[in-house]
Amino acid sequence: MLAASVAAQTPVRVRGTIVSINDKTMMVKSRDGRDVKLELSDALTVAVAKAARFEDIKEGDFVGVTTQKRPDGSNVALEVHYLAPTVPEGQSASDLLPGSTMTNANVASKVTATGARELTLQFKNGSHQVAVPDGTPIVRTVPGTRTDLVPGEYVFLAAQAAPDGALTATRVQVSKDGVRPPQ
Numbered sequence: 614m615l616a617a618s619v620a621a622q623t624p625v626r627v628r629g630t631i632v633s634i635n636d637k638t639m640m641v642k643s644r645d646g647r648d649v650k651l652e653l654s655d656a657l658t659v660a661v662a663k664a665a666r667f668e669d670i671k672e673g674d675f676v677g678v679t680t681q682k683r684p685d686g687s688n689v690a691l692e693v694h695y696l697a698p699t700v701p702e703g704q705s706a707s708d709l710l711p712g713s714t715m716t717n718a719n720v721a722s723k724v725t726a727t728g729a730r731e732l733t734l735q736f737k738n739g740s741h742q743v744a745v746p747d748g749t750p751i752v753r754t755v756p757g758t759r760t761d762l763v764p765g766e767y768v769f770l771a772a773q774a775a776p777d778g779a780l781t782a783t784r785v786q787v788s789k790d791g792v793r794p795p796q
Contacts, residue, residue, distance in 0.1 A: 614779040661757035662794040694795040769794040
């Protein structure tokens with residue numbers, strides 16, 4: 614019976630601002646203005662966003678980069694975030710913005726020139742060159758606690774939707790000190 618209920622759950626991404634929270638539930642105003650009620654798993658983990666700099670990125674680092682194509686066909690980063698080694702590598706459509714792409718890959722090379730910063734990302738089935746303009750959010754996540762979940766902070770999470778529509782959060786990334794979680 615448990616396997617059937619787990620299989621019936623669907624992941625749902627939620628981005629927005631915490632409106633209220635208690636031991637069992639969190640209300641979020643989603644970025645599209647909806648009120649979203651989330652049940653908080655007893656095993657909830659919290660990660661806090663921490664700013665990083667382009668200069669911190671090194672060859673071999675495993676990162677996720679959300680990009681959009683410029684009119685000339687080149688790729689420009691919307692955000693860069695460090696990933697855990699357990700995250701699958703590769704490229705897929707992103708729901709951050711219409712037409713955006715997510716690339717999870719190792720940094721093969723980094724170029725810093727006057728007025729230009731660029732990463733070459735290497736993954737199993739290819740590579741991806743990305744311009745990283747000044748001001749592009751670059752973020753690491755560090756372990757947090759439930760006390761970091763306070764009204765007014767921005768969150769990104771993947772909740773599980775039960776067949777009845779109830780959403781349960783097992784992991785939440787939250788803003789802190791003005792640094793928002795990427796994605």
